[in-house]
Amino acid sequence: MPQKEDKNISHLLQSNDVPTPVEAGRVYDEIDDLETEANALRLQLDALEGRLQQRRSIVSSVRRMPAEVLGEIFQLAVSSNGFGWRKHCLENFMLVCKAWRNVALITHALWNNISIGGPRNSYKKILAWLSRSGSLSKRLEVAEGLGYGGFCGCEDSEPCRYTDPIIIRVLKEARALQDLRLHVGRHICLTKFFESLQSAPENPGLQPWKHIKSIGIDFDPCSYNSWPTPLDSFQFFFTQLAFVTSFRLYLPPRENTSFENSDPWNATIGIPPRFLSQLLELAIQCDWRGSHILGMLEHCTSLETLTVDLYCESMSLDDLNDPVMRRLRTRRLSLPNLQTLILRRTQTMELLDYLETPLLANMDVGFYNVNALDTQFSPAIFTNFLDSSRCIELKCLSLRECHVNAEDLSSIIGRLPYLRRLTLEKFQVLPKERFWASLIPDPMTKTGPLPLLETLEILSVPYIYSPGDDGLYQFMISRRQWSSTRVQLRIAHVRPMERKRLFFTQVNRLKRNGVFLHITEG
Template sequence: MAAHRCSKCGTLYTDPPVKALDVSPSPGTRHHTLLNTNEPPSDSETTFVHSVISKADARVARIDEEVTELQEMLKHLRAERASLYRYRKRNRAILSPLRRMPPEMLGEIFALTVPSFNAALSGNGINMVRSPWLLTQVGSLWRAVSVSTPSLWSRVVIDFKNGYHNPVPLIELQLQRAQSLKIHFYGSETADSRLQNQLFQLLSEQCLRWEELWLVLTSDMVPLLAALRGRLSSLKQVQMETCFVQTPADPLDCFQTAPSLVTFGLYNSHRSRTITLPAHQLTRAQLNGPWRWIKDILKSASMLVEANFGIQSDDPSPREFGELIGLPHLRRLYVSDPEFLKCLRTPALEALGFYVVKNPSLDILLLLQTLIDRSTCLLRRLCLRGCADANITAEILERFPSINEFGTITASDRNRVDDLMAKLAAPKPGGTVISPQLRSLFFAREKGSKPIDYDAFLAMLKSRWGADVSELQNAALLFTQGCGPDRPTLRKLHVLRREGLSLSILEGSEAMKEVAAWLYWSSPRG
């Protein structure tokens, strides 16, 4: 039975049924015999077969017409169904709770959609298909709420190292919509200096609203930054790297007059002397530069709570320890050169990290003992980076039982790490566990270093986790590139996790973030 719709009114019509052709001749008939044998037909039988073929052709043609009609009808029904779905969806949207949600709450939800810093950096700033720009394209309500929510627009990312391509008017529009500003400006000595200066000048016009500044500074931008002296009243945090071609003749002192500045990070090798800081008000510092320059800053930095000091190994000035520098509030510290600890008195110190070099004349155990005795501090976390000797490390952990969190970051010497894991492994029943008070164990492998023995890592964790006297609760295994544990080892590590051990296994950028957290370091690029 064929069916079709009227093209004008849409009424469904059906044609009268057409009798189907019998395709199963009865057994015993001459037609059945011809179909099932190879006997030749007579002339009259040939005429009959031709008539049957004609009837079959006609029926096939009619069926083809019906199939075409049904396909057209199915197409029409599917289009109608899709239209009804869209219509129903639009009507349901009328009842959506979002229409009755207060704009303040909607703004809070929008804030959760803003890309992370790394995502914003990978997109090189403005991306019209990401929040918050995308929110302005949904509807009038969402546009009004997003435009009137300044926090959505506060982070401004401009990266010339990866090729800046956003139109200047969009930056101007974002600055209009924002209130406080978190500026990420990454200059490049090889990029167009005219455009870089133009954009930095545009941002500088709003410097009274700057709260954070993440900056890679070129030599051409130095005068523009210097001109901001006395105008950075809201600035709280600076993370800066310099890529000067020539050292500026005059010191850069614009941050000296920033009354709210409490966090300052500087990575710029040998040109540190060109920048002056309000050291007396800093609570967090990351300084990379000459030994004497960092010492001079610390003499006034009595409010420091957390610090990372990268001491330049090529500093030609003699290492004069002289009078001790007291840092009464310092709780977390990393130094690239442990000799620098000879200069400090840190009564509040709880967490310490330093780089261990192969230097027979440097007695790390004595250095730590002297620092702790002098400061009367109670060290709880220790992180060793580089080539830590297993025996010395074990002795340190035994001598200072207040240390309950220990991390090691290996750069090249795998054997020492493997030896350390063997030392820390719990012995057979009846033996003595080294430093049973350790609650957290952190093992990281930096880029370029050889993989550690992951089976030994598993054995160490398993033995301590199962020991009666061990207080192990947390563990981390980090590797910044490839060569992680194989599948069988990973499965066994996951067994420990299911048994209750808080275990993190991270690689790549996530591992690097965790390592940076243990070293109290944030680079200008986050």
């Protein structure tokens, strides 16, 4: 039949003639027949492709992948999410097949942390989960199910979930516990927790909570707190922690906190000096006015890493009667072992006026709003800090979210000959045309700034930004005069960029001069 129809329309296939109504009808009929035949063949092809894929999967390398490698993949897949999501992903992995379930069960790192705190805690299930982690150190987070944001939402008339006997029992009996995280709605919840821990019977052979090495306490920023003085429960708890070297304390914001018999300047945080003296790492979030942070740092003589989040506020260090400020009036606070200093959401750089860090290698300063008029980057404070600390061997510097004069930034960079990594994020240098150009020395000079630079990051720039706009391209080409170090240059745009803004000739020339350019979004 199709061959006969082909003969009837063969003259149409070989010409541009207009078909008659009868011929057009025959063509439509033949189109329907061909589509039906093609659909049937497609179904057969899909079935064959499915069978082919099944057989390829049988001999694929995935089935022969060692259990250790598959376990590492599982860890990467769940590592960056909250516990609830990690648990959901892990359960899905174990439902794929028996082999995947067995791999998950023998991968200890998948089971060494757990988040508890909801009303349906099961002691046996908690221990069963942690027991699969073998001899690895355990992390316990008391947060899951504790109301909005993971914080306890109890009222005065309700039993606080932090007094749950199961939570206390886990802390008393879970072996190899080294990391504890507490998400607290109000200070009274923490007090009840400490009191429950103190009153519970002790097992001299266990007491794992007294051997933890890292602890974090986060107060809910949205809950209203009443901060008492003195804090006897704090004293009891922290004096028991002789092995802690890492401490994170996120205090409630000042606007949601009332201070009993006191004000923010005179409030007592209550961390014992002996506990602070053993810390190697401290992260604190505090917007309370006064010298609270400096008062704690006076005792942190062993500190190696310090993170301070000022919650978009200044420290207000202007109380002349403050005993801490009187002691620091003529000398700086020395942190002789500090290697990493991170400032977040700071309004000024006043904290640097009181610190001395001779071994500092990594510094990250982040203001809270690049457009805020009261955000102050002070070149004088920065340079005085560098000079007083004598930390010329600073290797990594990150500056985020503020304005700075081009000449001031050039002067600072000129003081850091050992800098290997420089990150500028949401950072406005004015005038921008002069900054990078000012770093280019005379053509006959064999020395110049940033001779050891290995990584330069320009982050969160407008989508129309190009390295040729502010002299960066010219600087990267010129630095070959005084340095043979290859540089990784990363430019991250806040929105999809116009790639035509960066010509391929520029990219190729940068590569020839030892600059590896990465342009991303984010």
